[in-house]
Structures are given as structure tokens and as C-alpha cells.
Amino acid sequence: MVSPFPRHAPAAVRHSAWLVDLAFAVLTVVGVTTGALAAGVRGPWNGLIPLALFLGALLMFRRRWPLTVLLLSIAAIFLYRATSVFEGGWIWPASVAYVSAACTPRVRWVALIGAAQLVYATVDFWWVLERNAGRFLIHIVGEGLLLAILIAAGTGYATAMSWRERLRETDGRARAAEERLRAAREVHDIVAHTLAVVGVQLNVASDTLKEAPDEAAAALRVAKDVRNRAMADLTSLIGVLRDSTAPQPDLAALGTLIEDARAAGLQVTLDQRGDPATIPAAQAVAVYRIVQEALTNTLKHAGAAKAEVTIERRPSSITVEVEDDGRGCAEITESHGLAGMRERVNALGGTLTVDSKPGGFSIRADLPVAGSHV
Structure with a gap:
């Protein structure tokens, strides 16, 4: 007692x-x-x-x-x-x-x-x-x-x-565990995306070093830029763990994310419907991380040439969908990235749908927005 x-x-x-x-x-x-x-x-x-x-x-x-x-x-x-x-x-x-x-x-x-x-x-x-x-x-x-x-x-x-x-x-322990899990997801998203893009650029540099040194140098510059941004994201994440007021990536950073994927050889189109400024901060971070993880998986596993990113702001929800034209797979095995994505969506009360077929791979997340009257 x-x-x-x-x-x-x-x-x-x-x-x-x-x-x-x-x-x-x-x-x-x-x-x-x-x-x-x-x-x-x-x-x-x-x-x-x-x-x-x-x-x-x-x-x-x-x-x-x-x-x-x-x-x-x-x-x-x-x-x-x-x-x-x-x-x-x-x-x-x-x-x-x-x-x-x-x-x-x-x-x-x-x-x-x-x-x-x-x-x-x-x-x-x-x-x-x-x-x-x-x-x-x-x-x-x-x-x-x-x-x-x-x-x-x-x-x-x-x-x-x-x-x-x-x-x-x-x-208190549950909140600490949740915070560690969130940090693990953030680190995974940042590192996985960076390694995928940098890996593609290093392969390009290796293949073109002798025949086209200018192209190899450009690929290395892209890899260096992506690496620098990843370090900045990790620094920001550490700041979040120390101070909850530190900034998080949101929809404004999607352009850089998609440019990185395009630089890695993936043709990405972005279709935003509705006013992105009305998307709350928590949902905006989730949308960014979902797109980041989806494009990372496309670069690493799908063997795709194209990907379409659609973000739609509805009156009471937000839908984000990423589709590629890769080879797909007969059976979906949720990796750490997909599991983290599902946890992130569930934490906001949303649903995540993953679909794979010979014509491509798609990820769709529906995120509710409480009290929204847009």
C-alpha cells in the first residue's frame, strides 16, 4: 500500500x-x-x-x-x-x-x-x-x-x-510507447524513401560513369540533395521528440517528394482536388507520409514506370490514393512500412485499402475530418 x-x-x-x-x-x-x-x-x-x-x-x-x-x-x-x-x-x-x-x-x-x-x-x-x-x-x-x-x-x-x-x-508508459512507435514510423518513412531514391541514382551514376560522366554527376547531385533533405527531416523529427512545436512535413512538401521520385526515373502525376489549406495538420502529415511510403514501395519493389497520386478533400473526409503500373503481386504481405501506414490511418479513425493486381499496385486511405463543414 x-x-x-x-x-x-x-x-x-x-x-x-x-x-x-x-x-x-x-x-x-x-x-x-x-x-x-x-x-x-x-x-x-x-x-x-x-x-x-x-x-x-x-x-x-x-x-x-x-x-x-x-x-x-x-x-x-x-x-x-x-x-x-x-x-x-x-x-x-x-x-x-x-x-x-x-x-x-x-x-x-x-x-x-x-x-x-x-x-x-x-x-x-x-x-x-x-x-x-x-x-x-x-x-x-x-x-x-x-x-x-x-x-x-x-x-x-x-x-x-x-x-x-x-x-x-x-x-504514461502507453503514451511513451505510442510516441516511440510514431517516431519509428517517421524514421522508417524518411530512411526508406531516401535509400530508395539514392539507390536508384547511384545505380544510374554507376552505369553512366564512363560513357556519360555528366549524367553520372547529375545523378550524384540528386542523391546528395535527397540525402541532405533526409538529414533535415531527421533533425526535424528529433526536434519533434524534444519539442512538440517543431514543424512536421505536410502537403506543401509534396512537390519536393514527387520531384525526388521523378528524378529517380518514375513518372509521377499529382492530382489535388479541393482546397488543401483546409486539411488539418494531423491529416496533412498522414497524407504526406502515405504518399512517401507508397512511392518508396513503388521505386523499390514494383518495377513501375508511372504512378498517379490523387488527393481529394471532401466535406467530411480526405482521400489519398497512389496507383502505379508495376507488376503487382499475387499475395500482399504487409511490411513494416505498410503496417506503419495502417497504424497511422487507424489512429486518425480512417481506413486503408491495399490492392495488387498484374496491372499495378494501389494504396487508398480515407481519413475523416471531425467537425468539418467545408
Whole structure:
């Protein structure tokens, strides 16, 4: 069991806790005084009010020394009972102290202390048994039931706080895992696209180095430019991990992406329908990454000569589709890139459709836009 009374907390939390303790202190002073007077105590200044004030003052330290506060409260009650004729009860004046101590890992000691106090109360009240057995049973059973309720309330509160803390930690770990997965997808998209384009350009340079050195040099320049942009994207991604305000690629960067694919020998056409400026940032990043992954797969695996990219902004959704004229495949096996693409689409509540046939390969994503009235 974890104690719900941390010693190190923000100033606002400490201030709030102090007010709660003060409220409990005032409630104890008023409750003990009122209860004792209702039970027939006369001359409250002879011991009752000092007892109530002492019990209330102790509660201001219940978070730091809960068990000590409980023991001192019980000792004060014993002292008062020993010097007065008050028969109003043993447990209830220390109710808040019992609950506070039961919130700590030492709840067994609290139960033992309460049981000892209850046994002493039974012995102290034993003389009533011969005169009025019903009154004796009501008094002792009531004290025992109250003690059980107070300890249960403390342990229940501590358990609830412990579960709350565990849920908070679990939620934090889940967010961290999601962030790592997102970073992995981003890195994969950047690296895979860069390697695909650079690989094509290096092959061109290797094949034309002797016969057409100018063409080889141009291919190397394209490879260098793509590599530089990839490094810039990775730097931006690292900035995102450090600072969520760092920029992400969006539809404005699609032109460069398509130019890279064209430089690698792929004839790419881009058809944008609707106003791309109305596409939200999260969907824009997803569209960019989907197109990037689709063109990367086309360059690496399809053996295609042409690819068509269509982005359509509908009133409540966005559709992005990439089709090529490659060889396709009989059975689609989702690689890390396709799996990451599907996860990205699912995270936005959309659907991803992948289709392969001898005449080409196509990827279509439909992304909803919540609350859109375009």
C-alpha cells in the first residue's frame, strides 16, 4: 500500500492539503465538543475543550506522522477519561486520526492499536454488563463497528489512490510507447524513401560513369540533395521528440517528394482536388507520409514506370490514393512500412485499402475530418 501523503509535492498541492487538514481539525474540535456536551458532560472547560483543541491541533501533523498522531490522540483520550466521568465513547474522538493512520502501510499496527483500545474500553465498561446487558452490547459493538469502518475507509482510500497512481503510470508508459512507435514510423518513412531514391541514382551514376560522366554527376547531385533533405527531416523529427512545436512535413512538401521520385526515373502525376489549406495538420502529415511510403514501395519493389497520386478533400473526409503500373503481386504481405501506414490511418479513425493486381499496385486511405463543414 502506498501512502497518499507524499512529503514532496507542488506548492499548490501542499496549500490545498493544509486547508483540508485545517478543515478536519476544526471539524474534530466542533464534533468532539458537541458530542461530549450532548452526552451529558458538564463544565467543558475543565477538560473537554482542551482535549478537543489538542486532538484538532494534532491533525495538522497527520500527513507527516500519522501513527504518532493516532497514539497521542489515544493517550489524550485515556487521560481525559481517567480524570472525568465521561462515558461517551473511546474511538470516535480520534476518528480522523484512525483514518489517516489506516492510509499508511502500517495499517496492521493501526488495527492492533484499535483492538487494544477496544479491549480496554470493554474492560472499563464491564460494570455496566450486570446492570444493563443491552446497553453494554450496543456500546461495545458500536465501538467495534466504528473502528472497522474507520480502518476500512483509510485502507480503501489508500488503495484507490494507489490504483490511481498505477493507472497514471500505465497511461504514461502507453503514451511513451505510442510516441516511440510514431517516431519509428517517421524514421522508417524518411530512411526508406531516401535509400530508395539514392539507390536508384547511384545505380544510374554507376552505369553512366564512363560513357556519360555528366549524367553520372547529375545523378550524384540528386542523391546528395535527397540525402541532405533526409538529414533535415531527421533533425526535424528529433526536434519533434524534444519539442512538440517543431514543424512536421505536410502537403506543401509534396512537390519536393514527387520531384525526388521523378528524378529517380518514375513518372509521377499529382492530382489535388479541393482546397488543401483546409486539411488539418494531423491529416496533412498522414497524407504526406502515405504518399512517401507508397512511392518508396513503388521505386523499390514494383518495377513501375508511372504512378498517379490523387488527393481529394471532401466535406467530411480526405482521400489519398497512389496507383502505379508495376507488376503487382499475387499475395500482399504487409511490411513494416505498410503496417506503419495502417497504424497511422487507424489512429486518425480512417481506413486503408491495399490492392495488387498484374496491372499495378494501389494504396487508398480515407481519413475523416471531425467537425468539418467545408
